[in-house]
Amino acid sequence: MKKIRIGTRESPLAMRQTQIIIDLLREKIGLFDYEIISTKTLGDKLLDISLKEIGGKGVFVKDIEAGLLTGEIDLAVHSAKDMPFKLLSGLTIGAIAPRAVVNDVLIFRDSAVKSLADLPPNAVIGTSSSRRDLQLLALRADLKITDSRGKIETRLAKLQNGEFDAIILAEAGLARMAYLKDLTFQRFSISECVPAVGQGALAVECRKDDIEMLTILEKITDNVSAQAVAIEREFLEVLNGNCELPLGAYAEKIGETWQLTAFLAENREISGKKVILMSETPQNLGRKAAEKLLWKK
Numbered sequence: 001m002k003k004i005r006i007g008t009r010e011s012p013l014a015m016r017q018t019q020i021i022i023d024l025l026r027e028k029i030g031l032f033d034y035e036i037i038s039t040k041t042l043g044d045k046l047l048d049i050s051l052k053e054i055g056g057k058g059v060f061v062k063d064i065e066a067g068l069l070t071g072e073i074d075l076a077v078h079s080a081k082d083m084p085f086k087l088l089s090g091l092t093i094g095a096i097a098p099r100a101v102v103n104d105v106l107i108f109r110d111s112a113v114k115s116l117a118d119l120p121p122n123a124v125i126g127t128s129s130s131r132r133d134l135q136l137l138a139l140r141a142d143l144k145i146t147d148s149r150g151k152i153e154t155r156l157a158k159l160q161n162g163e164f165d166a167i168i169l170a171e172a173g174l175a176r177m178a179y180l181k182d183l184t185f186q187r188f189s190i191s192e193c194v195p196a197v198g199q200g201a202l203a204v205e206c207r208k209d210d211i212e213m214l215t216i217l218e219k220i221t222d223n224v225s226a227q228a229v230a231i232e233r234e235f236l237e238v239l240n241g242n243c244e245l246p247l248g249a250y251a252e253k254i255g256e257t258w259q260l261t262a263f264l265a266e267n268r269e270i271s272g273k274k275v276i277l278m279s280e281t282p283q284n285l286g287r288k289a290a291e292k293l294l295w296k297k
């Protein structure tokens, strides 16, 4: 087999995630020759500009997708949650790896603070996600939300430096980096803070016509995780055609039943709207949740 060139962002989390995919591939196809080609994406370079201004979350993947189309790389490893619904033409998600924990966590600067209720009045919270912002304010209306973007390490350093009293991050990223053991944090339940579409899942993208890579990627796909992400991405597709709405969705298979928890704050209203739908089949579940939320008063 030829050498596989694997593209990724260059943050420590992206590198760690790429290693997880390489380990999975090695387990399923044996030893293979590879090269990691890391890229600083537009989203990583323009840290002072909000994501909305530079074109939504696609800014983390487009530069890497371009490498797939030019043939510079064969595979691209992404956090599924960073992927916009529309991939560049000619590309596809070839694998979704077994999903990690999907919840968001609230990390406290002061280790004496153990929960949201312990935070002082008007405590300052760092997050740049309107999904997290609005759901958090629904739990504690007095909190002051401040923008925080950049690598996990940068955000944790800003927390330690006193810029914030707490920050919200995905537990999955912290667990992958083994940072959790040194932090004081509270895990939000799915209904308190509905996660981002695809949160906790790793996606591997390749060219649609690359049969060799597609065959290999099938071996590392976890079918239940892939179905869950597909349901959530259908929800994203229906709602996110043109703009960056505060939304979240988490699909889970419980026995033989699919359960989808979905969140939307169409007019950026605090708390937004949430629904839980159940179905024996995953088809159209994302679409139904989107339609329900759009009609819900």
Ligand SMILES: NCc1[nH]cc(CCC(=O)O)c1CC(=O)O
Binding pocket: 079, 080, 081, 082, 168, 169, 170, 171, 172, 173, 198, 199, 200, 201, 202
């Ligand atoms: N937006 C950046 C990003 N993309 C994926 C993760 C976490 C890992 C994951 O969800 O798989 C993070 C960091 C965060 O939100 O805390």
